[in-house]
Amino acid sequence: MVTITFLVTLVGTLFLIAGIDVFMYKQSFFISIYKLFAEDQGTNEIYVDSALVVGFILALIVDFRIHKNKRSKES
Amino acid sequence: MSKSLVEKISLWQLAVLIFIFEIGSVAVVGVGNESKQDAWLAVAIATGIGICLISFYMFLLKKLPGKNIFEIFTFCFGKWFGKVISFLYVLYFVYIASRVLRDFGELITTVIFETTPIEVVMITMMMVICYMLYLGLEVFGRTAEVFLPYVFSFILLIGIAILLSGEMEFENLQPVLAEGFGPIMKHIFPKLLTFPFGELVAFLVIIPAVTHFDKAGKVSGFAVLVSGFIIMYQKFIAIVTLGPEQLDRTVFPLLSAAREISLLQFIERVDLVIVFIVMFGIITKVSVFFYAGLKGLEHLVNLPYRYFVFPIAAIICYCSVQISANYAEHIEEGLKFIPFYMHVPFQILLPIAITPLLIWKGKKQQRGTDKHGSV
Amino acid sequence: MGLFNFLFYRRKNKDKGNVTGEEFFQEERLSKQYFRNHEQNKQQIDQLFNKNFDFKMESIKLGDKDACVCYLETLLNKDDLTDKVLSAAQYTAIDGTNRNMDTIRDTYFPTLSYEYADNFHRVVWHILNGYAVIMIDGEEKALSLQIGNIEHRAIAEPSTQTIIRGPKEAFIESIETNISMVRRRIKNPFLTFESFHVGRDTKTTVAIGYIGDIMNEDILDEVRMRIQKIDIGGVLDSGNIEEFITDKTFTPFPLIFNTERPDTICGDLMEGKAAIFVDGSPFVLTVPSILTDFFQSSEDYYQPFLMSSFVRMIRYISFMIALVLPSLYVALSTFHQELLPTLLLLSIQAQREGVPFPAVIEIFVMELTFEIMREAGVRMPRAVGQTVSIVGALVIGQAAVEAGLVSNVLVIIVAFTAIASFVTPIYNFSISTRLLRFVLILFAAIFGLYGVLLFLVAMVIHLASLRSFSVPYLAGVAPFTIENQDDIFVRIPAWANRKRPTYLFAKAPIREKGNESPSPPPAKGGSK
Incomplete structure (x- = not known):
């Protein structure tokens, strides 16, 4: 559940950011999305990308924990 | 273990949170610069409207005591549509949190660490915020209490220090109201009203967790008033020190003003210290938005918000880098898009829209309970 | 609460049947039964204690009854035992009929404090506690007599928490x-x-x-x-x-x-x-x-209030110095030279000129050296204590500077930090600053002043999250309570300090009623 929430929120915010770009710079939606994922030269986006991955893993771990707790409670 | 804890903060902690929240990022980016030498006046008027706004928010909350904004949405719009609105609010809070974080990242990388990647600054900061929110709202409130004296005294001291350095020129304030009230009002609405005062909408999530809810309205109004005075004071300092033209050009006004401080040939370059004081404000501000978003998720998914702290923090870090390619774009969006299409709907229009619904539904519910009571 | 428990999962001890005040002694390997038969009891005890050289079991006669006295002679005063128990049993006779434990005790040992032991566990417990246990044939419980205690250290002056004015006795081991x-x-x-x-x-x-x-x-x-x-x-x-x-x-x-x-x-x-x-x-x-307790010494209340308020401020300041001074040095000298006044910066840089290490390594090594010296000073025999101070001061202090290994400023900083860390009245607390100092230096080396601030913020968050027996660790400061400010950062005069700390939720919150300033009323012209 946490993972799903994580993904939905992520997609939601990305759409929001892309939408703002579309509105501001009158470019097509796909270009905006593409620009979000394109690795800009000379920046360190890899840091936040890895942070995102860590966040995803943590979400998975938390989900796993919840699952395990539930199961142990049932038994 | 999985049950959500009831967390309470005291009235004083609420006031402290509002106070630091208000003056936090204003100290970084500065507001109302378009009004030139009348900016302080604009802030004064905006403070008045801001107090009206928080009273309006309190009016909403008092209709359903103890319920936060998300629960009110569900109450008004029913389960599914309420959830959609709540999710939009969550996105809004997460987005604004990343914007505030970006502000600070830009400040740090521009002023202090030119070579450090902005991402590192953001991630480290977010880790501290995560730690705080993971420990809960109570810890957040107490931490803000510890920060308060430093933030307050340093912001006051800046003014005194600049005055003693002899850098203030009070002629900069003239002419007062050269173009009348018209342009000022235009600047106040929507920009100055929505940022910083309208952002108090995030407190719609926190205020219900106050121990003496009935007094929360007065306390938060008072806190807004005091913070309005402090923002005015900051504005005033920036204007008299820099003059209206330079004020309009500079990126971080208060910082530029603090650069003028030079005392006893020993206290110089105080601007660095100010960056770190601002840091407390930013931490508080990001945390409030972050917490509001987390509470929204808790309401949506029905899991304790602590589970979401780390994943959502990663999203905030990621977004704060992705929202714009550079600082100019960031500011551009902040001036042209955000106030009109994000702040106004989420801070003013939606709350106003739910008011009739809330009153109507509240009455209906009351009638229902009355009937039940009589039968 | 998810993640942290997952990462640092700690298994909590299940509540077991524990020793409480009621059950003195619980030992599964011992039988609990106390026999009416004298010989059986003797055998049972003998089995348990017979290998001990200091265990004594002496047979006596109380009137016409067989009895025996069991005790560990290392735990009690032998002279008292002979005087009060053994000799008393010898000559006092008692009427053969109609006796119970009480009359026996009243007759033979009227002056000694006593307890009855009605089961075997209790008998053993009393023996281990230095009682002389008298078991009498045909009785269903034993009589335990308390004989004078063994010696312990005399009350002396406190060795770790010394003060100038005030009572000078300290607790001992008893x-x-x-x-x-x-x-x-x-x-x-x-x-x-x-x-x-x-x-x-x-x-x-x-x-x-x-x-x-x-x-x-x-x-x-x-x-x-x-x-x-x-x-x-x-x-x-x-x-x-x-x-x-x-x-x-x-x-x-x-x-x-x-x-x-x-x-x-x-x-x-x-x-x-x-x-x-x-x-x-x-x-x-x-x-x-709570946190502020560790900054208060009992002497604060014996000295004039202005002075003790001042001293308290000094303690808080020195706590901060002990915590952040070395890391500030690292941050300022490597990242933010512009914060220092030009002349100071020049003099620091001039001293650092010949030093081969970066500031972080320099300060790490010096702090570590100091910690080693401190530990050595605590553990080493008193007789050689002088050596450490001489070696420390001369070799580390002077020779290292002269050899150009460290700069003079750094030695000053390390020494000042060390002295500041000794100011806290409670030794426990200075340990925490010592630990955190090293972490802070590391943060300062990586992120400069930003790192130091970030770490301090995290520390404050941590402090705010701590509780001691449900009282917030920062009580008085956060959550802020105005009533408690009279005894936290400053101490107001005793006659004005009327209330107990509110965070303790005492049953009687008022300490004393209606005291006024003892200064005499204005002589003339004032109001009545």
């Missing part, structure tokens, strides 16, 4: 003496000491002291519960207990205050705290304790 020192000072009928026996092997007496009409019941119940829950092999010092009852172990800050000063304990008791005495330890714990 719990009876310690409690008597407190009782002598507080003559309140509600002053209560509850005892527990903790430790599977040591069965150490642990006593909770509190003033019943002040102490909050909920906190007291919590203290009792935590002490009863302790399941440990041996308790050798109050430190062992402290680790079991503290709210959080994974923190550099001490959550329980300890002191060896009776006057401090009395002050805490009267504020509404509980004191935990442990037999064999001169350090008494007080709970709940």
